[in-house]
Amino acid sequence: MTVESTAARTPRRTSGGKRAGGKTATKAAKTAQAQAAEPELVQLLTPEGKRVEHPDYAIDLSADELRGLYKDMVLTRQFDAEAIALQRQGELGLWPSxxxxxxxxxxxxRATKDDDYVFPTYREHGVAWCRGVEPKNLLGMFRGVNNGGWDPNSNNFHLYTIVIGSQALHATGYAMGITKDGADSAVVAYFGDGASSQGDVMEGFNFAAVYNAPVVFFCQNNQWAISEGNEKQFRVPLFQRAQGFGFPGVRVDGNDVLAVLAVTRAALERARRGEGPMLIEAFTYRMGAHTTSDDPTKYRRDEEREAWEAKDPILRLRTYLLAEGLADEAFFSELEAESEAFGKKVREAVRSMEDPDMMAIFENVYADGSALVDEERAQFAAYQASFADGEGK
Structure with missing residues (x-):
């Protein structure tokens, strides 16, 4: 919701027809207008770790559940750090942090249910963790030793999608199928702020609205589409785009795990009741590079990162747990030890992965075979054999 501010009104004019204060007044007015136009941010836990309430999104979690969320975030961050280090050491081809x-x-x-279906991009390592995807399988994809990484139907978690935005259409189509089957489950489609500029996402919105599909579009607005900031992507708050397609949108503090859980849970329940799609904009920040092939120091300021470090999602929940007596130092010490052990396990798992058979790339291309693939297989086999004979080196 937008609250009108008297400070945002046009500055008064002088008797000569010029604005009072000239350029200074005009600049101040624009700044005030921008501040007044800032949309509501659903928040249940402030950056300082203070619990607040929201009239539309209430949540009541036990101490065990809160500690569980904290543990999930800590282990996910450890996993991510290990993957970055492994890529730098040449063990992975690429890594999106x-x-x-x-x-x-x-x-x-954690807001999803087992029978819900998730369509990720290529950065949803935390969601994969929640859906029970084996970390080793996920890393195998970026090492190039497995065919996608996992069976999507085992966890109702689709394979990572590298093509930007296309999963919005896949998710919408799947959700439309759910209604035909009479199921009461829901679908989540993840994408980033940059992907919101893709036509596939807009088409997904339109189909979902027209067919009242039970899909939640979850946009992680991490402020940067590689090197392009929000100001070069859209002129209105991202979540408001949903209005043009006829379904609701909401902006949530993406660094507040409680608010994200509450909002996503409500959106999924709404979808399951047959009330159609919803767009969630999780307003967050990409602290690292877009991928390990990117250098964010080329396009963003250190001050920006430092400002967001003060909103760290793990730190704020830790502060709350300590302040409310919901966790003690023993809990954090044990978790730190578990995290270190987990990191070691990840490193060992990656380094012990066996390389696939070089000829396996030609398998499962066509169900009934293909003359062209057979020809390519033979050519590649001959090329590989030439190395054994000392040729082609």
Whole structure:
């Protein structure tokens, strides 16, 4: 909701027809207008770790559940850090970090039910964790030793989608199928602020609205589409785009795991009741690089990152747990030890992965075979054999 502010009104004019204060007044007015136009941010836990209430999104979690959310975020961050280090050591081909987005992913992931279906991008490592995807399988994809990484139907978690925005259409189509089957489950489609500029996402919105599909569009607005900031992507708050397609949108503090959980849970329940799609904009920040091939120092200021570090999702929940006596130092010490052991396990798992058979790439291409694939297989086999004979080196 937008609250009108008297400070945002046009500055008065002088008797000569010029605005009072000239350019200074005009600049001040624009700043005030921008501040007044800031949309409501659903928040249940402030950056300082203070619990607040929201009239539309209440949540009541036990101490065990709160500690569980904290543990999820800590282990997910450890996993991410290990993956970055492994890529730098040449063990992985590439890695898209989720650093800073743990609350958005764990909160939304824990809001889903087993029979819901999730369509991720390529950065939803925290959601994969919540859905029970084996970390080793996920890393195998980025090492290039498995075919996608996991069976999507085992966890109702689709394979990572590298093509930007296309999963919005996949999710919408799947959700439309759910209504045909008479199921009462829901679908979540993840994408980033950059993907919101893709036509596939807009088409997904339109189909979902027209067919009242039970899909929740979950956008992690981490402020940067690689090197392009929000100001070069859209002119209105991202969540408001839903209005043009005829369904509701909401902006939530993406660094507040409690708010994300509450909002996503409500949106999924709404979808299951047959009330159609909803767009959630999780307002968060990508603390690291877009991927390990990117250098964010080329396009963003250190001050920006430092400002967001003060909103760290893990730190704020830790502060709350300590202040309310819901966790003690023993809990955090034990979790730190568990996290270190988990990191070691991840490193060992990656380094012990066996390389696939070089000829396996030609398998499962066509169900009934293909003359062209057979020809390519033979050519590649001959090329590989040439190395054994000392040729082609």
């Amino acid at each position: 989720l650093l800073g987005q743990e609350a958005a992913q764990i909160g939304s992931g």
